[in-house]
Amino acid sequence: MATGRKKSFDLKEACVQAARDVIAEQGIEALSMRDVARKLGISHQAPYRHFESRDHLLAEIMRRCFADFAEHLDRRKSSDENGDHEDMGSAYLAYAAQKPLEYRLMFGTPWPEPAQHPELVKYAVHAFDILRNSQRARYGDGPAHYAKADLDALFVWSTLHGMASILQANVMQHLVLAPEVLPRLKADLMGKIDAALEASSLPAPKAKKARRKPAKR
Amino acid sequence: MATGRKKSFDLKEACVQAARDVIAEQGIEALSMRDVARKLGISHQAPYRHFESRDHLLAEIMRRCFADFAEHLDRRKSSDENGDHEDMGSAYLAYAAQKPLEYRLMFGTPWPEPAQHPELVKYAVHAFDILRNSQRARYGDGPAHYAKADLDALFVWSTLHGMASILQANVMQHLVLAPEVLPRLKADLMGKIDAALEASSLPAPKAKKARRKPAKR
DNA sequence: AATGATGGTTGACGCCGTCAACAAAAGAGA
DNA sequence: TCTCTTTTGTTGACGGCGTCAACCATCATT
Numbered sequence: 022m023a024t025g026r027k028k029s030f031d032l033k034e035a036c037v038q039a040a041r042d043v044i045a046e047q048g049i050e051a052l053s054m055r056d057v058a059r060k061l062g063i064s065h066q067a068p069y070r071h072f073e074s075r076d077h078l079l080a081e082i083m084r085r086c087f088a089d090f091a092e093h094l095d096r097r098k099s100s101d102e103n104g105d106h107e108d109m110g111s112a113y114l115a116y117a118a119q120k121p122l123e124y125r126l127m128f129g130t131p132w133p134e135p136a137q138h139p140e141l142v143k144y145a146v147h148a149f150d151i152l153r154n155s156q157r158a159r160y161g162d163g164p165a166h167y168a169k170a171d172l173d174a175l176f177v178w179s180t181l182h183g184m185a186s187i188l189q190a191n192v193m194q195h196l197v198l199a200p201e202v203l204p205r206l207k208a209d210l211m212g213k214i215d216a217a218l219e220a221s222s223l224p225a226p227k228a229k230k231a232r233r234k235p236a237k238r
Numbered sequence: 239m240a241t242g243r244k245k246s247f248d249l250k251e252a253c254v255q256a257a258r259d260v261i262a263e264q265g266i267e268a269l270s271m272r273d274v275a276r277k278l279g280i281s282h283q284a285p286y287r288h289f290e291s292r293d294h295l296l297a298e299i300m301r302r303c304f305a306d307f308a309e310h311l312d313r314r315k316s317s318d319e320n321g322d323h324e325d326m327g328s329a330y331l332a333y334a335a336q337k338p339l340e341y342r343l344m345f346g347t348p349w350p351e352p353a354q355h356p357e358l359v360k361y362a363v364h365a366f367d368i369l370r371n372s373q374r375a376r377y378g379d380g381p382a383h384y385a386k387a388d389l390d391a392l393f394v395w396s397t398l399h400g401m402a403s404i405l406q407a408n409v410m411q412h413l414v415l416a417p418e419v420l421p422r423l424k425a426d427l428m429g430k431i432d433a434a435l436e437a438s439s440l441p442a443p444k445a446k447k448a449r450r451k452p453a454k455r
Numbered sequence: 456a457a458t459g460a461t462g463g464t465t466g467a468c469g470c471c472g473t474c475a476a477c478a479a480a481a482g483a484g485a
Numbered sequence: 486t487c488t489c490t491t492t493t494g495t496t497g498a499c500g501g502c503g504t505c506a507a508c509c510a511t512c513a514t515t
Binding site: 065 | 470471474
Binding site for chain 3: 488490494497500503507508509510513
């Protein structure tokens with residue numbers, strides 16, 4: 022009753038995997054129910070036993086992408102306990118660079134009716150919360166600075182998401198940039214995020230934290 | 239030979255307009271050639287006399303969107319001669335907010351094969367150049383600081399594009415934010431962009447420019 | 456008047472998502 | 486074991502899509 026148990030081959034799972042493969046290779050617009058069925062050697066209606074519609078399959082895949090994304094962010098962050106957002110930023114950009122089409126699916130594709138897919142919403146919000154908590158940690162505990170932390174989190178998210186999107190944007194490949202720009206892009210971005218956050222936390226009478234890592238670099 | 243002259247009704251133009259309407263109201267995925275034809279009361283193949291394929295119609299629309307976007311940015315900028323990026327930022331965000339689906343079409347939709355649509359590329363690059371020139375103007379003339387200006391422009395673009403996208407992102411409507419966050423979002427963002435740019439131009443031994451506007455306004 | 460280009464129509468083809476009806480298979484209760 | 490029901494998968498349709506092919510109307514040019 023809880024979950025299907027021992028099927029020789031779990032068709033639902035196979036559908037998700039096949040669909041994810043298609044999306045990762047050809048993008049969301051190339052995904053079709055019939056194609057999934059064909060790849061699995063089943064009839065074109067078989068997947069509908071497990072997913073009410075194409076949107077439901079899509080929602081399931083998006084949910085998993087958000088879960089993977091959150092896990093990816095969490096892993097990187099915990100590798101350095103101080104939770105410096107530099108690690109977060111690198112992890113964020115790395116994910117977007119490694120899985121561009123999944124990233125686009127999460128953040129650049131209209132969602133199916135969200136009311137019908139509460140799990141999707143939950144996982145997506147959770148991914149943002151990682152970013153938000155990283156900012157809240159910079160201020161003290163307690164809700165006194167929640168608004169400030171939210172603003173910071175949205176700024177960091179904007180900038181990271183913006184960079185991730187831009188690097189994949191079609192127009193990017195046609196811009197003629199100074200040659201040293203691209204290699205420096207990431208470090209420059211991190212530096213600017215850093216500067217903006219320090220400047221925004223200074224006017225507040227909060228004690229100035231030593232946020233930079235002490236050693237070189 | 240140059241351009242069609244006196245047609246009672248220019249079908250090509252009508253197709254573009256009808257298609258833009260559909261996109262502006264329902265988004266790119268709702269656009270179909272047959273629908274356009276139906277709306278214009280013509281046969282389903284008539285549009286193909288003017289556009290080789292759906293992608294070609296799409297490319298033409300994207301080109302016009304970039305042209306409108308660039309004009310929009312230029313207009314706002316020229317209203318205040320000093321070209322402060324605050325105006326640019328407002329104009330950028332305003333366009334994205336007013337024409338969300340067109341914005342998504344330009345920056346969030348995979349392009350048709352760019353080699354086949356050079357005009358599209360040209361107009362898109364031109365839109366970026368407005369942003370870039372605004373940053374170059376902050377430094378002196380000459381190519382000495384082109385790399386710096388490019389980095390700044392990409393940072394500003396990242397942040398603006400990120401914010402514009404995020405505000406339209408599906409997940410945004412499900413985040414529970416402190417109530418004062420949303421109203422302050424834009425001003426906070428502009429402040430942080432400002433701070434980041436000032437900090438990044440300071441370490442260079444260039445004279446510190448009085449970048450803020452002097453008086454009221 | 457004959458010609459050929461231009462712009463439009465009709466009809467097909469093979470995709471697509473999805474509804475409806477059916478068949479096989481797998482448990483559950485007797 | 487033999488039914489009966491639920492689950493799972495199949496087949497076949499329907500209408501919509503992009504686009505190819507063939508045909509037709511209009512009109513400027515020779």
